[in-house]
Amino acid sequence: MKKLLRGCCFFFVSAVLLAGIGKVCKADTIEMTVNEDTVYELDFKNGFNDYKLKFTPGRTGRYIIESTGSGVKNVTLYNSDNEELISTDSNRNNFRIFYELTKDKSYTYHVTVKEADVGRKDATVKLSYVDPDSPSVVEVNENTFPDIGFRNHVLTHYDIYPDKVLTRSEISNANRLYYDDYLFKDITGVKYLSDLTYIRLDYYGFGDIDVSGLTKLEYLALVEGKMGSLDCSGCTSLKTLYAHGNKDTLKKVNVSGCSELVYANFNTGHLTDIDLTSCSNLEELRCGSQADLKIIDLSHNPKLKVLYVSLSGIEQLDLSNNQELEELRCDDCNLTELDFRANPNLRRLYCQSNKISFLDTSNCRKIELIHCFGNTIKDKTVYVPHNNIETNQPSFKYLVLELSDWIYKGIIWTGNFKNGFSAVARYSCSKIEDYTCDMKMEAEHRLTPAGCEKDGSDVYNVTISSDMARDGIERSDSKKEVLHKTGHDWGDWTVTKKATVGKNGEETRICKNDSSHKQTLKIAALTPTPTPNPVSLKLDKSSANVICGTTITLKATVKGTKQTVTWKSSDTKVATVDKNGKVKAKMAGAVTVTATVAGKTATCKVTVLYKDVTNSKDFWFEPTNYLTAKGVVKGYDKQTKFKPANICTRAQMVTFIWRLQGEPKPKTTTCKFKDVKKTDYFYKACIWGNENHIVEGYKDGTFGPQINCARKHAVTFLWRLAGTPKPSSSKNKFKDVKKSDYFYKATLWASEKKIVAGYDDGTFRPNGNCLRRQMVTFLYKYDKYVNGKS
Known part of the structure; x- marks a missing residue:
């Protein structure tokens, strides 16, 4: 705070x-x-x-x-x-x-x-x-207010709680900006003072001024200085603007977006153009002593009452959209003509010292003053509406053209219905030979589009009021084209209300030409559907073991339908099933046989046994079938025999471990063992096993894939796979495993995890060959007790 x-x-x-x-x-x-x-x-x-x-x-x-x-x-x-x-x-x-x-x-x-x-x-x-607690908006420093004089002005006048920071409350109370004892020439940073309503910086030497976007600014005066350009764009509340007296410097002005501007003074300078398109409320404009200014577009300023362009380079003035104009000062310019047909409210005209050859003010019925000396007017005749006018050229003849001197000749239309129409009322003057005058008529366009069922119309109405008409008589005319009805262009039918049992529904379509037109049709009510008998399907077995080469027939019990049961095997390489539910075992593995009828299904899990692993009492029975189903171990003779008494090789052991882990992709594609070839089935397994320090190989750089895998090797591989965990106890129950053996910790850990049990004589027999049945049992227990999966 x-x-x-x-x-x-x-x-x-x-x-x-x-x-x-x-x-x-x-x-x-x-x-x-x-x-x-x-x-x-x-x-x-x-x-x-x-x-x-x-x-x-x-x-x-x-x-x-x-x-x-x-x-x-x-x-x-x-x-x-x-x-x-x-x-x-x-x-x-x-x-x-x-x-x-x-x-x-x-x-x-x-x-x-x-x-x-x-x-x-x-x-x-x-x-x-x-408010001292108002949020901060801007720091006052050399970056935000570069001019030291202006910066000190801001700190003195607006930083009410002096801390070199302007708050929202301080800014909201900064409404007026005057030049004071702090000399400054640059008001960069003024846009932070967003609540300014009044700026007056007279008689001082400023360069380019940018106050654009100050939406609350109402009054701006930058007079008798050295301003080069002025940007007021976006000052949507600006009403009064003084920028005169910058005679040697002012070259550019931007008042775009100044929709509330009423008064603007740009006298003296070097402007070449000025865009007043946004200034629809402008009432007084002063652009005198602007030698480089040749033309001004006043077509967007219908409320203009006073126009001062004397001593400028103006060569032509189009006043056809300035019916409210009361005073025009355009003396000492380069004008060759002035057209006052659309200016009935003009009271004072100063147009001396131009090159005007014809001057008709007879439609300016409120004219009070005409100063026109210094022009080469034809026949020295000025046409006026009455005699009560102050003039400054007594040698001229001021011929009164009364309303009765004008003869209405008709309305002249131009354009078409596609691109639009405009019209003028044409008059001839009885006092001037061959003088006709076309008066622009106010146009109104009324378009009634054709409907699907009703004709439309395209109408142009034109009117000239009595104030504007040369003969003082209001007239109007119109052009009309019938737009024939289009007929309906129906969209697609859409169900808007669904039919239900015993109740009708509806469908609707809408005309693309007119969304208010729509058609509705009835949708017949639904008839009740008989409730079908419930269907049930049940197999006589939910699981079954089948030896390779043999068959078993599953029986399905169906109620509630007479449809035929269909059968499907999840893996026809392992077992097939025919249309009668007969399952034929082809090779060891596991499949799911599914029966389907009337949308109901029933399944039986079929385990295909190796021919030599059929006794469920053998300790390797469950491990062998489990790991076969998982794809970890493979058999012989087209996957029909397991050969459990065969010795397991090192290649087989590392491959089985790799498959158990999901066959992860090695980080590298090169194997460091010289006796392992890229074509070997165990190639990727060896790379992965070595990367994860599960297999290390021999000192001579070989892996020995065909060497029999000893029991100590198998248990060490699994221990390494688990991350070489420390055994929970140092107690060793195997009398043939010494503390100095490299497989000591692995054996203790495996025993604790129930992976190895040893022999009845209290030995582990580490050097004994690891048979395939032992190998699958080790892996099965590892997956069960370490991975928690089996």
Whole structure:
């Protein structure tokens, strides 16, 4: 929060709104109670020249009191003990004083007025609170306000709680900008003062000025300086603009988006063009002494009343869209003609010292003054509507053309229905030979599109009012084309209400030409559907073991339908099933046989046994079939025999471990063992096993894939696969396993995990060959007790 500081004042100007009045105490003093954010009019018309404004703040902080208008001379602040706290005199910019006030204490602002100004009624005062907790908006430094003079001006006048940061509340109270004792030539940063309504920087040497986007700015004066360009684009509230007197420098002006601009003065400079397209409310425009300005587009300024372009390079003026024009000053230009047919409100015309050869003001029925000397007007005759006109060229003849002197000749249409029509009313003058005058008529276009079932029309109405008509008679005309009805172009039928049992539905289609036209058809109600008998399907077995080369027939029990049961095997390489449910075992593995009827299914898990692994009491029976089903181990003789008593090789063991882990892809494609070829089925398994430190090989760089895998090798491989975990106990139950053996920890760990059990004589027989049946049992137990899967 900004710190509350005391006692600071300066001169400035506030915003203007009007409200309030108080209680009369004596002949020359008025007392009144004031509130925040209300503008009070100081009424001196009855001789009062002294105000006492009483105020009790509802919160502690800094308050600004500021004045506008004329006559305000002095303000003094007193506390409740009538002690003077601060005082200042006003100057041409009025006063702006701020002071820290305390909540619920009483204060009085004593405001006086100059005696010479008694009787005027345009002075106001306003009291505003500046919130110390308002959010910060911008730091005031050399980057945001590069000009040191302007920066000091901002810090002095707007940084109410001085910390070189402007808050939202401080900016909202920064409404007026005047040039003061701080000399500055660059107002970069002014756009941060987004609540400015008034800027006046007269008689000082500024370069390019950019105030674009200040949407609250209403008044801008940059007079008698050295401004090169002015950008006011986007100043949507700007009403008054003074930019005259920049005679040697002003070359470019941008007023795009200034839709509220009423008055603009660009006298003197080097403008070559000015775009007034956005200024639809412009009433007065001054562009005099602009030698490089040849033409001005005034077609978008229908409210223009005063136009001053004297001493400029203007060569032509189109005033056909400026019916409100009252005064035109265009003397000392390069004009060769002026057309006033569309300017019935023109009162004063100054067009001397041009090259005009014909001048007809007879349709300017309110004309009061015509100054036209210095023109080579044909026959020295000026045509006027009446004789009561001030002129400055007595040698000219001023011929009155009355309404009765004009003969209506008819309406001339141009255009077509495709591209549009325009029209003029044509008149001839009985007092001037071969003189015809075409008056533009106001046009109105009314298009009624044709419907599906009804004709439409395309109508152009034109009218000339009595004020504009040369004979003073209002006339109108029209052109009309019938647009024949189009007929319907129906879209697709869409169901809008579904039919249900016993209730009709609806379907609708909509015309593409007119969405209000639609057709609706009935959808017949549904008839009840008989409830079908429930269907059930059950097999006589949910699982079955079948030896390779043999068959088994599954029986299906069906209720509720007479449909035929269909059969399917999940893997026809392992077992097939025919249309009668007969399953034929082809090679060891596991399949699911599915029976289907009337949307119902039933399954049987079939395990195809090796021919030499059929006894469920053998310890390797379950491990062999489990690992075969998982694809970890393979058999012989087309997967029909397992040969459990065969010795397991190192190649087989590492391959089985690799498959058990899901056949992970090795990180490299090169095997370091010289006796392992790329064509070997165990190639990838060896690379992966070595990368994961499961198999290390021999010192001579070989792996020994065909060497018999000893029991110690098998248990060590599995221990490494598990990450060489430390056994939970150091107790060794195998008398032929020594602590110095490299497989010591592996054997203890495997025993703890129930992977190995040893022999009845208390030995492990580490050097004994690992048979295939032992190998599958080790792997099965590993998957069960370590992986937690089997």
